[in-house]
Amino acid sequence: MAMHHCQQKCAAIAIAALVSTAATGIAAAQAPAGASTPVEVRGGTASFDVGTNVPALNVHGKSTSLEARGTIRPGANGPQLEQIEATVPVKTLATGMGLRDEHMRKYVFTTADGQTPDVKFSARQAACSKTGASQSTCDVTGDLSIRGTARPFSISLKVTEDRDSYRASGDGIVKLSAYGIPQPSQLGVHTDDEIKLRLEFTARPAPVATTGVRR
Amino acid sequence: MTRGAIRVAMALAIGIAGATPAAALPTMIRIGYTNCAACHVAPQGGGVLTEYGQGIDQAQSLRGGELQRVQELHRRLIQDLRVVMQEQSTWTDRPMPNNFRPRLLYRNVTNLGAGFRLSGVATIEGASAPRPTKSYDPAARGSTLFVNSALVSYRPAKTLELDAGRDQLPSGVNVPSLGAYIRSRNRLGYYDAPTQLKMAWWGKRHQVMPYVYAPGGNEASGERESGAGTLAEFDLLGNQRTVVGASFLKGTARNGDRQMVGGYARLGFGRWGILAEHDVTDRTRTALAQSFTQNASFTQVFWAAREWLVLSGIGERLRVERPFLERRNAGQVELSARLAPQATIVLGTRLEKDLVTNRLAKSLILQMAFKTVY
Secondary structure, eight states: OHHHHHHHHHHHHHHHHHHHHHHHTOOGGGSOTTOOEEEEEEEEEEEEEEEBSSTTOEEEEEEEEEEEEEEEEOOTTSOEEEEEEEEEOGGGOBOSOHHHHHHHIIIIIOOTTSOOOOEEEEEEEEEEEESSSSEEEEEEEEEEEETTEEEEEEEEEEEEEETTEEEEEEEEEEEGGGGTOOOOEETTEEBOSEEEEEEEEEEEEOOOOOOSOOO | OOHHHHHHHHHHHHHHHOOOOOSOOGGGGGGTOOSGGGTBSSTTOSSOBOHHHHHHHHHTSSSOOOOOOOOHHHHHEEEEEEEEEEEEEEEOSSOOOOEEEEEEEEEEEEEEETTEEEEEEEEEESSOOOOOOBTTBOOOOOOSEEEEEEEEEEEEETTEEEEEEEOOOOOSSOOSOTTSHHHHTTTOSTTOOOEEEEEEEEOSSEEEEEEEEEOOSOSOTTOOOEEEEEEEEEESSSSSSEEEEEEEEEEEETTEEEEEEEEEEEEEOSSEEEEEEEEEEEEEETTOSSOEEEEEEEEEEEEEEETTEEEEEEEEEEEEOTTSOEEEEEEEEEEEEEEETTEEEEEEEEEEEETTTTEEEEEEEEEEEEEOOO
């Protein structure tokens, strides 16, 4: 009886695993050349570094809640990225000092009507070029929205293929003035206009919504 | 209730009634403060805070909140009173008296304009706390009223300062505890305030502090030392959390000379960090044919459970060669709570083992620091 119960249950688990594997299409490398694979990023890192008018004092901040979706189309000259959508919730950005975080949210990310929309990035596509057997460089150009205002933003990502996932990191520059945001100032210390952004994340095949057995 | 307990209770009562720390806080490296110049008026650190520093001081306290901008007059004349009360109980195999040490400090910085300023710290104390007296290095003389620092400073550029007067010499990792071997055994005690001329030059990734010095006037006869030295530190990875540095000093006195070479690091990793220093001091005495070497090490691992609450584990090591043979190891656990911009409480326990006599000393330390904010 117990055996019979196990057979039923194990078969269900095996089917679920097969369906799940097929649905997520794990291993982009196994996908036919030219086919797009949906990928997603969860728990990526977005960090920033901005100088101040005080020598030797920079402000660093970080969020480990970067989320993104897009598709990757493998190609002979490197992967092609499409339909990229990324989000960083403002409340997850932290500098290590509570009061400074409050100031950052208030002076940089809060709209005139008191809202703090997430920082969003979108790009239609980005071409990558191979720099090694499993490495590529991708120049991604799109729109970065701060306070709900979109402005052009470019970042150069170094992408490393690792089995079924892609590890990426890159730096870009954001100017507060481009968004009409004054440089935050506190007790005589103010930040620079230019902010260096760094992104580090791993993109994995996105699970496709399925109907049927779920474990 | 014992007298010690009554004193502690009194100190706590005063603490509740009103009360900031103002010692150097190298632990701020954890959030990217590579050197002291961002928050302290003096680039060497310690002493009066800048307006921005006061804001950070408040923000890093349990009370928190925003500092209101000060009036223009207060930017020219910054002064405060600071009360520090330290109760230390030590147990060994021999009876040891409790040590209660109250101090009242007056600190003043007067900006004269055109880059010039005057600054000073004067202390009135209830019990003196000289560094350990050694036959090869007698402690400088203390007094009930002691001028720890009196400087004329000139800042010709935003990142360059020249100072002349009396003060403690610049030191590596710059921990506030004057009892640490790296300080107490290198003439960086409470009453060591040589006359000096020093320069501080700092930037995004570096700080250099060369200096020359002469006796402060309170040294023992024959121990009036003159010399020169420098500190040089560099932010290794450029992320403002990996500062490494070196210090050099050469001092000459009638009874003997010393040469010190040290290396240090201040590393920050967000909530926690590491402060470390190792100094090698080579000493000569006129009465001795040969020189002897002293090694002093300090390592502190700290963790900020909250912005205002920092727990530290400290390890120290001291080795002095014959004929003044000394071998000591010490370990300390310390909890520092910054309750408000005016009040800090430090509770610590320390074990110190003398490996030559095999004697173990256990100490319990309670320190409360209160200051007025103008």
